[in-house]
Amino acid sequence: MSFWIYRAAASKLIASTIGAPAREIAQWASHGICRTAGLLAFQANHSSTSIFAPEGTPARSIFGLSMFVLGICAAIFLIVSGLLLFTLIRFRHRDGDSEREPAQIYGSNQVELSWTVIPVLIIVVLFLATARVIFITEQARKPAAALDVVVIGHQYWWEYRYPKLGIVTANELHVPVSDAAHPTPTYLTMSSADTDHSFWVPELAGKMDVIPNKVNTMWIDPDKPGLYLGQCAQYCGTQHAKMLIRVYADSPADFAAWVAGQQHPAIQSPGASEGMAVFQRNACVNCHTISGTAAQGTFGPDLSHLASRATIASGSVPLTQDNLHAFIDDPAHFKPGALMPAMHLSDHDLDAVTQYLMTLR
Ligand code: HEC
Ligand SMILES: [Cu+2]
Numbered sequence: 198m199s200f201w202i203y204r205a206a207a208s209k210l211i212a213s214t215i216g217a218p219a220r221e222i223a224q225w226a227s228h229g230i231c232r233t234a235g236l237l238a239f240q241a242n243h244s245s246t247s248i249f250a251p252e253g254t255p256a257r258s259i260f261g262l263s264m265f266v267l268g269i270c271a272a273i274f275l276i277v278s279g280l281l282l283f284t285l286i287r288f289r290h291r292d293g294d295s296e297r298e299p300a301q302i303y304g305s306n307q308v309e310l311s312w313t314v315i316p317v318l319i320i321v322v323l324f325l326a327t328a329r330v331i332f333i334t335e336q337a338r339k340p341a342a343a344l345d346v347v348v349i350g351h352q353y354w355w356e357y358r359y360p361k362l363g364i365v366t367a368n369e370l371h372v373p374v375s376d377a378a379h380p381t382p383t384y385l386t387m388s389s390a391d392t393d394h395s396f397w398v399p400e401l402a403g404k405m406d407v408i409p410n411k412v413n414t415m416w417i418d419p420d421k422p423g424l425y426l427g428q429c430a431q432y433c434g435t436q437h438a439k440m441l442i443r444v445y446a447d448s449p450a451d452f453a454a455w456v457a458g459q460q461h462p463a464i465q466s467p468g469a470s471e472g473m474a475v476f477q478r479n480a481c482v483n484c485h486t487i488s489g490t491a492a493q494g495t496f497g498p499d500l501s502h503l504a505s506r507a508t509i510a511s512g513s514v515p516l517t518q519d520n521l522h523a524f525i526d527d528p529a530h531f532k533p534g535a536l537m538p539a540m541h542l543s544d545h546d547l548d549a550v551t552q553y554l555m556t557l558r
Contacts, residue, residue: 245426248399252425253375253418254382255334255402262330266323273319334403337416340380344372348387350394350407350429352536353436354498354511364459365486367498368511369443373452375418381449382418392434398427398444406431419446426512435534441512455505462489463501463557472553475546484537487557497537504558510535522551 251257302308348370349356357370372383387396387407394407401417419425427442447455465473473490476482482492488501503509506516514520514531523530526547527539542550 245424246399246428250400252421252423253401254337255415255417256400258330258333259403262326265326269319269323337382339384339416340382342379342381343416344381344383346370346372346383346385348385348396348407350387350389350391350396350433350440352391352434353429353440353532353534355396355440355442356390356498359456362456362460364456365499366459366502366506368441368508369445369506371445371447371452371455372417372419373449374422374446375420377420380418382416384414384416387413387415393431394429394433394440395431396427396442397430398425398442400425401427401444404430417444419444422446422448422451436532439511439513439532441508443508443512458505458558459502463487465489466556469549469553469556472549472551475542475550476553479540479542479546479550481540481550500554500557502557504555518551518555521554522547525551525554 248256248260248263251260345359345361347358347360349358355368355370356365357367358365373381375381375383385396385405387405388411389407389409391409393409395404396407396415397404398417401419402415405413405415407413423446425444425446427444429437429440429442431437433440445455476487477491482490482494484494484497486493486495486499486501488499492500504516508514509516509521509524510528510532514524520531525540525542528535528537529539
């Protein structure tokens with residue numbers, strides 16, 4: 198209880214003491230110094246996982262803070278190394294200098310106070326600015342129009358559940374774009390089925406740990422439609438590097454269409470009944486769900502609408518008939534150490550089941 202009071206009071210204090218100046222300095226820093234940093238980060242700027250190209254509120258406030266901290270550190274670096282260089286050159290040893298030691302200064306109150314007080318003030322400013330961004334992000338009020346998604350990390354893929362919409366999908370997270378006038382942020386409630394993972398889409402928000410038996414939450418509000426890439430940022434096993442994240446920010450119409458498509462039971466096309474039979478009589482059903490069929494496994498990704506996704510194997514392989522065929526034949530071909538076993542199907546069965554899965558839009 199007292200903690201909450203403390204938090205509320207602290208956030209008010211922070212906002213009133215350094216709110217405005219911090220914002221100004223941060224703006225100045227992000228315009229001036231960030232130019233330089235931006236040049237250095239030229240490569241990064243062109244990558245879709247750049248922390249220098251924020252496209253959502255949490256990422257933007259983290260970016261502002263980083264530039265503010267970087268600006269202060271750069272200023273300290275320039276002052277200290279400038280003074281050092283000046284001293285080294287100005288007072289270097291010259292021919293004819295006397296060999297006497299220069300005058301030594303001990304116990305100067307002025308000097309000691311200045312090198313204690315100034316660093317303490319700098320640390321306090323950095324601390325308050327950081328705390329402010331944490332409070333702004335964590336205490337943001339959840340609008341009524343917010344979308345809820347449950348995120349579950351698995352060794353080496355992501356499960357996404359939309360409880361209010363009755364949708365379960367994997368690896369490709371669809372969310373609506375959020376504009377300032379009508380914010381529709383997405384609130385993620387996150388946990389893990391096995392070990393520690395970390396959800397990180399740099400253009401949208403900071404990292405969030407995804408831990409078994411613990412629920413963490415975060416929110417994202419992409420303001421431009423498009424695809425935002427991310428990565429599991431916690432070493433979780435051999436295929437951690439291929440546990441990629443794809444967030445699709447859809448326009449309201451596209452999002453509604455996507456939701457409607459996912460809410461349909463899986464298509465049972467008569468042309469693919471043979472492949473469906475192969476799927477149903479193999480262990481596939483123990484690990485995968487295909488809605489409207491007996492397959493209700495939850496160890497692996499939901500395949501009900503597999504063909505509506507652009508990738509398989511957690512964003513690491515584009516979804517094509519050939520890649521799907523090769524993946525089912527031997528998942529280790531693309532992802533050595535993935536937790537789906539090679540199923541040793543006959544060529545005939547493999548072709549049939551691949552064709553069937555390609556019909557699941
Ligand atoms: C022991 C459980 C298990 C069995 C049995 C199994 N799978 Fe999987 N499957 C997985 C897991 C786990 C993954 C996720 C692999 C990854 O990306 O790391 C997966 C991934 C897949 C994917 C890619 C899904 C995506 O969205 O990335 C397809 C397709 C697939 N399995 C099809 C099949 C078929 C067809 C069979 C039966 C012939 C089968 N699986 C049997 C556990 C299993
Ligand atoms: Cu992971």
